[in-house]
Amino acid sequence: MIRRHLPELGRFLSVGVLNMLVGLTVIYACKWFLGIGDAAANAIGYAAGLTTSFALNSRWTFDYRGPQLPALIKFLLVALLAYGMNLLTVLIAIHVFGLNGYVAQVLGIPPYTLTTYLASKFIVFRLQPDPHKTPT
Numbered sequence: 001m002i003r004r005h006l007p008e009l010g011r012f013l014s015v016g017v018l019n020m021l022v023g024l025t026v027i028y029a030c031k032w033f034l035g036i037g038d039a040a041a042n043a044i045g046y047a048a049g050l051t052t053s054f055a056l057n058s059r060w061t062f063d064y065r066g067p068q069l070p071a072l073i074k075f076l077l078v079a080l081l082a083y084g085m086n087l088l089t090v091l092i093a094i095h096v097f098g099l100n101g102y103v104a105q106v107l108g109i110p111p112y113t114l115t116t117y118l119a120s121k122f123i124v125f126r127l128q129p130d131p132h133k134t135p136t
Contacts, residue, residue: 011061019049038101062125078119086112
């Protein structure tokens with residue numbers, strides 16, 4: 001059962017690595033070169049990967065061929081939820097545990113990734129069965 005989902009999970013994680021590299025590069029550039037604070041830099045970096053993530057995950061990861069607009073709206077809502085999980089983790093790491101802001105940004109990645117994968121798989125890119133087709 002789990003083996004069947006491994007290629008999909010591998011594709012999702014590949015897209016995630018690309019988004020992480022882009023996002024962290026943007027976050028660190030915002031912090032280092034522009035002096036932007038952690039929360040704002042995180043938001044800018046997060047936004048940088050959204051378009052690529054939707055395009056790659058919808059077509060390549062989940063092979064979604066359904067209506068794009070409803071999927072995009074759901075994806076953006078999931079992204080907002082995942083961003084909240086990410087930002088909460090980052091701010092707790094900084095303000096409760098006293099961690100360096102750069103380290104805290106990395107710690108925000110796992111909650112974001114888990115939230116996004118599960119919601120994308122089971123909500124955003126889940127195709128409803130066609131009521132006009134008979135199962136084979």
